[in-house]
Amino acid sequence: MESDKQSVGREATSTGDTPRVAWIGLGNMGRGMVKNIAEKGTYAPPLLIYNRTAARAEKLASTLPSGKTKVVTSIPDTVDGADIIFTCVGDDQAIEETITAALKSPDAAKGKLFVDCSTVHPDTTNKLAQQITSAGAHFVACPVFGAPAMADSGNLVCVLAGPSAQTARVKPFCQGVMSRADIDYSDQPCGAATRLKIIGNTFIVNMVETLSEGHVLAEKSGLGSDNLHAFVETMFPGPYTAYSDRLRKGDYHKREEPLFNAHLARKDARHAKALADSCGAKMKGLEVCDAHLKEVVEHMGDRGDIAGIYGAPIRSLRLCVGTTVGDVHKVAFAVAMMNGVHDFRSMRSESWQKVNQFFAAFSGTAALTSMLAAGTTPRATTTQYRAVKVHVSPATRKYRKSMQCQVVAQ
The missing domain is CATH 1.10.1040.10 (N-(1-d-carboxylethyl)-l-norvaline Dehydrogenase; domain 2)
Known part of the structure; x- marks a missing residue:
């Protein structure tokens, strides 16, 4: 039996006015958008999906209804088997490389529609529009607003720009499928969507x-x-x-x-x-x-x-003078977090060195520095010393009380 990853162009054919659809790019936004097209969109199945890391595409396909999607292993094959090709990648370089690879397909320029949902500079969008239309294909910019959870639930906001004849082909996959609402810039330059x-x-x-x-x-x-x-x-x-x-x-x-x-x-x-x-x-x-x-x-x-x-460390450290009570463990935990250590009990020696370097930068803290290095806790004292006050965002609610604490050397 022929593999689902092969002969996509021969197998995927449009049915009347129902388009064949493909999706390139399965980041944490793309996965949710694909899920909603597969479950709610009107297209000639299967929905072709491609990702640079094939395992991610395979994993997504395994979670969707049988026959709804097909994993494709190259960008040209993805384009060959579709009428509408959605792209959603990380940055300008990635989308430029993707479109360049897509247009190498001999069938790419025959009235196909490319829809880019990536967040890129407006100049990049306009450049892509020129490149794609010059090759005989069509282009619509369709960036989206919303978090991954909103992509998963179909509650994004889509922004469409490009010729109205082409945005009309994209809208059936937006509101009610991927999005809760659309912002329509039809017949405006494609870069207007990414500018917004x-x-x-x-x-x-x-x-x-x-x-x-x-x-x-x-x-x-x-x-x-x-x-x-x-x-x-x-x-x-x-x-x-x-x-x-x-x-x-x-x-x-x-x-x-x-x-x-x-x-x-x-x-x-x-x-x-x-x-x-x-x-x-x-x-x-x-x-x-x-x-x-x-x-x-x-x-x-x-x-x-x-x-x-x-x-961010730029806002996490505050200095004060004249503190009278302390808790070394809380400070050690907080400073360790600043250096990427989230488990106080498993701090490595280099993390302790960073703690040492931090406290050594301030006068009157030598005793505290040595105690931190040894992992010991001095008793609280009412003696006035220069001290360090640490504020840190908690990794868990368990450490909420460590957010504002004061420490003094004994």
């Missing part, structure tokens, strides 16, 4: 920054994170509440795959700043956000999530 997407994402980044600063102030002033969250939940339901909950629960420390990758958030910030520079506008708030995202990337690498802004 880039500007819109600055709202999201600034929202996380505002929530982070608010939670820090609530904790340090004694109001408490839970009390602030109750306010956010009442006044700002929706994304504000969702991100506020993520901040206070610290789930961004635990995920292997971030919900909103900090690398990609920085890419979006660069695009927004470039767009602003091109028209003489300023985005000072975004510059602050980007500096904090840089800290997140440095500490978490590929696992960095935009919500990690809450725990």
Whole structure:
């Protein structure tokens, strides 16, 4: 029996006006969007799916109804077997490489429609539109707003731009399938959609920054994170509440795959700043956000999530003088977290060295430094010493009380 991964072009044929559909790119947004097309969309099955890492495509296909999808192993084969090809990849370089590979297919330019859902610079979108239409195909930009959970539940907001004859072919897969609502820029340049997407994402980044600063102030002033969250939940339901909950629960420390990758958030910030520079506008708030995202990337690498802004070291350490009570274990835990260690009991020697280096930078803390290095806890004292106050976002609610603590050397 012929493999499901072969002879896609011969097997997949449109039925009347029902299009053959393919999807390229199965990140944490693409997977949910594919699921909804497979379950609710009207297309000539199977829905062809391609991902650079084939195992991810296989895993997704195994979770969907039999016969609804087919895994394809190359981009040209994906294009050959479809009338409408959706793409959703991480950045500008990835989409440019994808489209270049797609147009190598001998059948690519025969009236096929490419629909890009990636978040890229508007100039990149317009360049793709020119490249694709020059090859005899059609193009629609369709970036989306919403978190992975919204992609999974079909509650995204799609932004469509391009010729109205082509956006009309895409709309049946948007509202009621992938999205709860659409923003229609039909007959406007394709770059208008990604221009909105880039500007819109600055709202999201600034929202996380505002929530982070608010939670820090609530904790340090004694109001408490839970009390602030109750306010956010009442006044700002929706994304504000969702991100506020993520901040206070610290789930961004635990995920292997971030919900909103900090690398990609920085890419979006660069695009927004470039767009602003091109028209003489300023985005000072975004510059602050980007500096904090840089800290997140440095500490978490590929696992960095935009919500990690809450725990960025730039805002996590505060100094004070004249403290009278202390708890070394809490401080050691907090400083360890700053250096990417989330389990105090399993700190490695190099982590202790970082703790040492931190405390050694301040006068009057030599005794505390040595005690931290030994992993011992001195008794609290009322003697006045220079001390270090540490604020840190918790990895779990268990450590909520470690957020604001003071330590003195004995």
